[in-house]
Amino acid sequence: MDDAFESMKASSMRLLGGEPEEKSTLQEMEEAVCSVCPSLSWRNRLIGYGACLAVGFCLTFGSLFRVAQLLTGNPRPFVLYFSLGSALNICSSFFLTGPWKQIKKMFNPVRAVATSIYLATLSATLFVALSPYASVPFRGILLLCLVVAQFLSYVWYTLSYVPFARRFMAGFWSGLRGGG
Structure with a gap:
């Protein structure tokens, strides 16, 4: 659900003329690892x-x-x-x-x-x-x-x-x- 929201947010920012912040490879990897493991x-x-x-x-x-x-x-x-x-x-x-x-x-x-x-x-x-x-x-x-x-x-x-x-x-x- 969060991924869909983030994707929609990034798309709307591009449409409105603003560019979303670029994430480093390390930040992307951290998000990927954290999304695989839900909060327990x-x-x-x-x-x-x-x-x-x-x-x-x-x-x-x-x-x-x-x-x-x-x-x-x-x-x-x-x-x-x-x-x-x-x-x-x-x-x-x-x-x-x-x-x-x-x-x-x-x-x-x-x-x-x-x-x-x-x-x-x-x-x-x-x-x-x-x-x-x-x-x-x-x-x-x-x-x-x-x-x-x-x-x-x-x-x-x-x-x-x-x-x-x-x-x-x-x-x-x-x-x-x-x-x-």
Whole structure:
């Protein structure tokens, strides 16, 4: 309904000799994303968040039962379950803040590196696993390394939302290294 109103408003402005304001590509993209996700009540947001997070954790946990397949040359089941579960965990936060605002938060300077590494390892994991070229040397080990990097970047990204969590973890790991 809003789109029809905006279209009619722009048409009438052109007829009357006034031109509507030009929107930047970023503004158009933001409007498109926001129009896809209608306003939800806080209760519905929490239900969506919890459901998406639960399904994501179940898929990620379920992937652990497929590690043997990964190491014996059939990486697709493991990688698909793990990556889909991991992506659903990230997307669950879209319910709390809205997709556009969450995407902006993901690329704040505090999270940009972790987000970029996460997205790169997620993409590389799916590419290597789903690639029709089965002759990738040490494919299972490479995928296991990519999945570990994907998981660690996801954890580092998640810790950026908890005050002082990254500093605590860095101190914890340096204490383990220094004490051992």
